[in-house]
Amino acid sequence: xxxxxxxxxxxxxxxxxxxxxxxxxxxxxxxxxxxxxxxxxxxxxxxxxxxxxxxxxxxxxxxxxxxxxxxxxxxxxxxxxxxxxxxxxxxxxxxxxxxxxxxxxxxxxxxxxxxxxxxxxxxxxxxxxxxxxxxxxxxxxxxxxxxxxxxxxxxxxxxxxxxxxxxxxxxxxxxxxxxxxxxxxxxxxxxxxxxxxxxxxxxxxxxxxxxxxxxxxxxxxxxxxxxxxxxxxxxxxxxxxxxxxxxxxxxxxxxxxxxxxxxxxxxxxxxxxxxxxxxxxxxxxxxxxxxxxxxxxxxxxxxxxxxxxxxxxxxxxxxxxxxxxxxxxxxxxxxxxxxxxxxxxxxxxxxxxxxxxxxxxxxxxxxxxxxxxxxxxxxxxxxxxxxxxxxxxxxxxxxxxxxxxxxxxxxxxxxxxxxxxxxxxxxxxxxxxxxxxxxxxxxxxxxxxxxxxxxxxxxxxxxxxxxxxxxxxxxxxxxxxxxxxxxxxxxxxxxxxxxxxxxxxxxxxxxxxxxxxxxxxxxxxxxxxxxxxxxxxxxxxxxxxxxxxxxxxxxxxxxxxxxxxxxxxxxxxxxxxxxxxxxxxxxxxxxxxxxxxxxxxxxxxxxxxxxxxxxxxxxxxxxxxxxxxxxxxxxxxxxxxxxxxxxxxxxxxxxxxxxxxxxxxxxxxxxxxxxxxxxxxxxxxxxxxxxxxxxxxxxxxxxxxxxxxxxxxxxxxxxxxxxxxxxxxxxxxxxxxxxxxxxxxxxxxxxxxxxx
Ligand code: ADP
Ligand code: ZN
Ligand code: ZN
Numbered sequence: 130x131x132x133x134x135x136x137x138x139x140x141x142x143x144x145x146x147x148x149x150x151x152x153x154x155x156x157x158x159x160x161x162x163x164x165x166x167x168x169x170x171x172x173x174x175x176x177x178x179x180x181x182x183x184x185x186x187x188x189x190x191x192x193x194x195x196x197x198x199x200x201x202x203x204x205x206x207x208x209x210x211x212x213x214x215x216x217x218x219x220x221x222x223x224x225x226x227x228x229x230x231x232x233x234x235x236x237x238x239x240x241x242x243x244x245x246x247x248x249x250x251x252x253x254x255x256x257x258x259x260x261x262x263x264x265x266x267x268x269x270x271x272x273x274x275x276x277x278x279x280x281x282x283x284x285x286x287x288x289x290x291x292x293x294x295x296x297x298x299x300x301x302x303x304x305x306x307x308x309x310x311x312x313x314x315x316x317x318x319x320x321x322x323x324x325x326x327x328x329x330x331x332x333x334x335x336x337x338x339x340x341x342x343x344x345x346x347x348x349x350x351x352x353x354x355x356x357x358x359x360x361x362x363x364x365x366x367x368x369x370x371x372x373x374x375x376x377x378x379x380x381x382x383x384x385x386x387x388x389x390x391x392x393x394x395x396x397x398x399x400x401x402x403x404x405x406x407x408x409x410x411x412x413x414x415x416x417x418x419x420x421x422x423x424x425x426x427x428x429x430x431x432x433x434x435x436x437x438x439x440x441x442x443x444x445x446x447x448x449x450x451x452x453x454x455x456x457x458x459x460x461x462x463x464x465x466x467x468x469x470x471x472x473x474x475x476x477x478x479x480x481x482x483x484x485x486x487x488x489x490x491x492x493x494x495x496x497x498x499x500x501x502x503x504x505x506x507x508x509x510x511x512x513x514x515x516x517x518x519x520x521x522x523x524x525x526x527x528x529x530x531x532x533x534x535x536x537x538x539x540x541x542x543x544x545x546x547x548x549x550x551x552x553x554x555x556x557x558x559x560x561x562x563x564x565x566x567x568x569x570x571x572x573x574x575x576x577x578x579x580x581x582x583x584x585x586x587x588x589x590x591x592x593x594x595x596x597x598x599x600x601x602x603x604x605x606x607x608x609x610x611x612x613x614x615x616x617x618x619x620x621x622x623x624x625x626x627x628x629x630x631x632x633x634x635x636x637x638x639x640x641x642x643x644x645x646x647x648x649x650x651x652x653x654x655x656x657x658x659x660x661x662x663x664x665x666x667x668x669x670x671x672x673x674x675x676x677x678x679x680x681x682x683x684x685x686x687x688x689x690x691x692x693x694x695x696x697x698x699x700x701x702x703x704x705x706x707x708x709x710x711x712x713x714x715x716x717x718x719x720x721x722x723x724x725x726x727x728x729x730x731x732x733x734x735x736x737x738x739x740x741x742x743x744x745x746x747x748x749x750x751x752x753x754x755x756x757x758x759x760x761x762x763x764x765x766x767x768x769x770x771x772x773x774x775x776x777x778x779x780x781x782x783x784x785x786x787x788x789x790x791x792x793x794x795x796x797x798x799x800x801x802x803x804x805x806x807x808x809x810x811x812x813x814x815x816x817x818x819x820x821x822x823x824x825x826x827x828x829x830x831x832x833x834x835x836x837x838x839x840x841x842x843x844x845x846x847x848x849x850x851x852x853x854x855x856x857x858x859x860x861x862x863x864x865x866x867x868x869x870x871x872x873x874x875x876x877x878x879x880x881x882x883x884x885x
Contacts, residue, residue, distance in 0.1 A: 131181055133163060157189045159447075159464055161501055168497060174863050174878040175487035183487055184462040186443045187436040188253050194246070195220035197233060201241040220244065253440060257330040258300040260314055260323045262290040272322065285309060286317050297326065331441040334434050335679075338417065339425055346421045348393060349386050358529045359387050363394050365505040366469050373496065375476075375521040376509040377771070378531030379540060380740020381704075384509045385415060387531075388472050389422050391507060392453055395469025396423070400504070401452040403471045405491060407478035407701060409433070409457045413679045414704055415474070416455055423453045430456030430463060433675060458483060461491040461498070468502040471495050475701060477514035477733055479726075479883045488879050492517075511740060511771075512733045515782065518775055519789040534744075541711070541742040541749030543735075543767040547758040548715075558658075559651050564712050564752045565658060571710050572662055572691055576747065578710040579703070580655075580694045581738050582648050583718045591618065591630070595638035600630065606836040613649050614670065623838045651714065652694055659692075667695035700738040706745030711738055716755040716763055724833075724884050725787045728762040732774050735766035786825065788881070791848040794859065795882040797832065799875045803841040809866075809874050810843035816862045817845075821852040833885070840875070846885055 132148075139145065158166065158181060166180040173180075182190055197218045223229040236242045262269070269291045276283050289307040298306075300314060307313075317323045333339060351359060358376060365372050378384040392402040406415055409431035420427045428442040428451035445451040447464045454463040458481055473481070473495055481491040492508070499506040508517055508526070521528040534540065546561045560568075571578050590608035591600040600609050602620035609618035609627070617626045633641050648668045655664055665681050672678040678698075685693045686705055693699055693708075719731045735753060743749020755763055765774040783790050796813060800806040810829040817826055825848040832842035849855055859878055866876045 131158070131178065133177075133181075153189070157185060159466075161498075162462060162464060165462075165494070165497060165501070169487055169489055169494065171860075172493070173487040173489050173880060174859060180487050180489075183459065183483075183489075186440040188440045189443075196245055196247045197223075198243045198245055199241065200243050255330050255332055255437060255441070256327045259297050259326045259328050260300055260303050260317075261297040261326060262293050262295055262322065263324045264290070264322055266291055266294065269322070282309065282313050283316070286313050287322065290317070290322055297328075299328070299330070300325070331445060332435070332438045333441065334429050334438045335416075335676075338420065339427075340421055342424060344421075345424050346418075348390060348422070351386065351390065352383065352535065354531055354533065355383055355387050355390075358531060359390050361527065361529070362387075362391050362470070362505055362507055366391065366395055366398065366400075369503040370505060371500045371503050373499070373506045373508065373520075373526045374529055375513055375517050375526040376507060376529045376531065377513050377518070377521075378509065378511060378529075379534060379769070380511045380737065381534040381536070381538075381540075381744050382511075382531035383535040384474070384531060385418060388474065388507070388509070389419065391470050391472065392419075392423070395504075396426070396452060398469055400467050400469025401449075401465040402454070402469055403460065403463060403465060403495075403498075404453070404455045405461060405471075405473045405481070405495065406455065406457060407475045407480045408698075409455070413682060419453060419455050426451055427453045427455060428463070430454060430460040432457065432459070458491045461494045468498065468504050470504055470507065471499050471502075472507045472509065474509050476508035476510045476517055477512055477729075478701075479730070482881070482883050484883070488877075488882075490881060512736045513771075515729060515775065515778060516789045519779065536744070536746060538743055538746075538748065540769045541739060541751050543739055543751040543753060543769070545716075545758050545763060545767050546752060546754045548754050548756050551754075559654055559714050560658060561752070561754055564714075564754065567710050567750065567752055568659060568662070568692065568712070572659065574709075575688075576709045577685070577688065577690075577705065577707045578692045578712065579699060579705075579708055579738070579741050580651070580692055580712045580714060581699055582651055582694070582696055582714045583716060583734065591641055591643050593633035593635060593638055594640040594642055596633060596636040598633055598635035600634065604837070604839045606834050610647065611643055612647075612670070622834075648694060648696060655692065655694065662692050663690040664692045664694055665690040667693060667699055669696070669698075672698070697734060700734055700741070703741050704744055705741070706747070708741055709743055709747050709749050711742040711749070711751045713738060713751075713753045716753045717757045717760065720757060720760060720762070725782070725785065726883070728760075728781075729778060731760075732762040732766050732778075735763065736769070736771070739766070739769075786848055791825070791850060792880075793882060793885075794847045794849075794855070795844055795877070795879040795885065796847065796859075797842055797844040797877040797879065799840040799842045799877075800873060801840055805874065806841040806843045809870060809876070810845060813862060813866070813876075814845055816865065817847070817858060819854050819858060820847075821849060821854065824849040824852045824855065844885075 162184055166177060166184060169175070169180045170177040197220055223233065233242065237244060264272070269287050272287045273284060276287070285307060286309055289309070300311060303314060304311060314323065318325055362374055376384060376387065388404060392404065395402045404419060409416060409429065416429055428446050430439065430442055434442065442451070443464065446454055449466065454460055454465060456463065473492060476492060483489050495506055517526060520526045544563065546563055548561060551561045568578055591611065592598065600618060601607065602609055602623060602625050604623045604625055605620055607620055607622050609620055611629060612619050616629055618629055619626050630641065632639055648666050652664055652666045655662065665685050667681050672681065682703070684690060688707060713735060716731065716735060719734065720727050739751040742751050753763065753767065757763060761777055762774065765777070782788065798806050798809040798813065800809065807829070814826065814829060826845060827848065828845040829843050832844050835842060847855070863878060870876070
């Protein structure tokens with residue numbers, strides 16, 4: 130638990146328990162974040178404690194383990210040999226053994242043992258050994274004099290200590306510099322030449338890549354356009370205005386440099402800066418750029434850090450030692466003080482919305498903090514979200530525009546290839562004639578290509594051509610995906626795995642076929658078609674290991690491969706000057722998803738990935754393959770026409786009553802039994818009363834993926850414009866649900882859901 134305040138005398142009339150101890154002597158959440166957590170709990174219909182949890186690095190989360198303590202001699206026969214020799218045992222050790230648990234419960238009833246919670250010792254800080262000379266230069270000189278000629282190690286040690294001139298170094302550094310081993314230093318300590326000590330050592334992620342003061346990059350001289358965009362932001366930093374800016378800048382227009390200048394300005398003013406990016410592991414280049422400019426002042430926060438690294442970065446921020454934070458969604462809670470600017474790059478990205486409790490959107494939290502700190506919030510994107518652009522059009526955000534690429538190159542021409550005739554003419558290949566010859570052409574010229582396989586959507590499945598049977602996950606309404614590396618069919622939602630069948634499980638026909646495409650399959654085809662091409666494949670499978678993502682990108686950057694083949698994870702933020710061709714293998718899989726944002730996501734994705742081509746002085750080219758060449762999202766991405774797309778899509782949203790014309794809330798109930806889930810959702814609907822006249826309630830309906838991880842899902846979508854009663858109604862409903870429903874009912878209230 131967290132102590133969030135003291136209430137004396139208490140207004141609570143139940144039985145109170147005493148605090149058994151404090152885990153931290155200083156507050157782990159500062160007053161600002163405490164206030165934010167309270168607001169967030171209310172805003173996202175979450176428990177207050179889950180909001181505090183979300184803000185903190187793992188090691189600071191209160192952890193305890195359940196232990197069993199023996200309070201009486203145990204005379205009866207038990208199978209719990211674990212009891213021998215100790216008076217305490219970790220409950221987790223027996224938890225999976227129902228017999229053991231039932232015996233423990235029996236013993237507890239008999240008063241022979243007690244269950245207790247014990248705080249887990251959190252090894253939070255990493256300490257390293259240091260050495261300090263215990264004698265001054267002249268004393269060491271005497272030591273050297275007195276040493277025997279062949280006491281080589283001692284001579285080297287004493288000389289090394291002399292060189293340190295009284296300074297403290299870590300033992301590791303000392304070993305490296307002197308070439309002596311730790312035994313030598315221990316010997317030195319025994320002789321009284323040196324003292325050993327301990328200091329705290331920060332675990333800095335990727336610390337090898339933090340440049341020193343001298344290596345920092347110089348700010349680039351801004352172009353006129355960049356100056357124009359930066360000026361109002363800087364003005365608001367100076368005047369401490371909490372205005373929101375929306376910077377719409379085409380890919381390669383130099384948005385990052387504008388961010389860096391804004392950050393530098395805040396720092397110069399003695400303030401701190403927060404830069405949010407969609408997923409750090411996917412955009413390592415921006416981290417390098419920020420670190421390259423601001424060096425060790427930068428802290429990096431993202432989900433792939435070890436908990437120690439994360440905690441240390443958090444502490445560097447908390448102590449004011451790092452005043453620039455770069456990070457993904459959760460970095461929006463960085464304990465920075467005196468923030469001068471908050472920047473959110475690629476503000477349209479759906480990863481800014483947390484998909485789990487608490488279901489917050491980082492943009493909204495950033496807005497809250499910008500108001501708290503009286504600092505501007507700068508949202509940047511080549512393809513702003515409809516919500517944000519509509520706000521800018523309405524004058525709620527100040528619109529800033531970078532319409533041209535820095536290199537004055539036009540955006541790369543995009544060719545749309547209709548795959549229907551291609552397939553008929555050449556059979557089932559993932560490569561059209563044009564794409565193949567373009568790839569070939571780059572190989573000749575020693576230029577590089579990026580190939581994206583849009584895997585979002587329900588592609589990749591096994592179907593029997595005799596009976597039409599599709600192999601599905603036993604736990605979810607999802608078809609299984611074939612993985613050749615493990616020779617299994619996998620569910621990407623629950624992790625279920627089974628062997629690849631050789632005959633149809635339904636009719637035993639051998640006529641089973643695999644539809645859809647995975648990166649693995651494409652890589653094989655590519656190898657067959659262009660055997661001389663060196664291909665790097667990038668997807669969840671090849672990047673699972675820590676650091677692999679960055680490693681593969683660095684290899685590609687060093688031209689150790691000709692083609693980077695990947696899923697959506699390669700669409701963002703990459704800036705490789707030698708890449709002149711971008712190919713999208715299947716532009717339309719994202720369009721099949723039952724989601725009102727499907728077109729917007731497709732447009733964004735195509736625009737993003739196209740922006741990877743021709744970023745330096747060489748001309749770029751983009752080839753998009755599709756089965757829906759007339760789809761407006763594809764057509765307008767081809768034309769680089771955001772304005773037209775915005776107008777078209779807004780029209781559709783207006784007619785269908787979707788955001789940004791309406792706000793939405795999703796209510797979802799789930800249960801292992803389908804009829805229980807349905808019962809709950811109908812019960813909840815009956816509680817939606819007293820709402821505004823133009824508030825629309827859709828459903829209940831089963832969710833698009835009606836069954837997931839052995840649970841059934843039913844949902845209601847609420848659409849509203851302005852409904853003062855709704856928030857309270859939902860809050861009350863949540864309280865009601867917590868009291869009324871059994872524990873196996875799960876209820877979700879998701880404000881501004883990303884998917885329906
Ligand atoms: P965006 O983030 O808008 O896609 P980037 O910030 O990656 O664009 O900029 C594209 C390229 O232009 C980068 O290689 C960057 O170093 C370069 N660049 C940006 N601003 C300037 C400038 N003022 N002068 C010279 N080069 C610049
Ligand atoms: Zn599953
Ligand atoms: Zn069959």
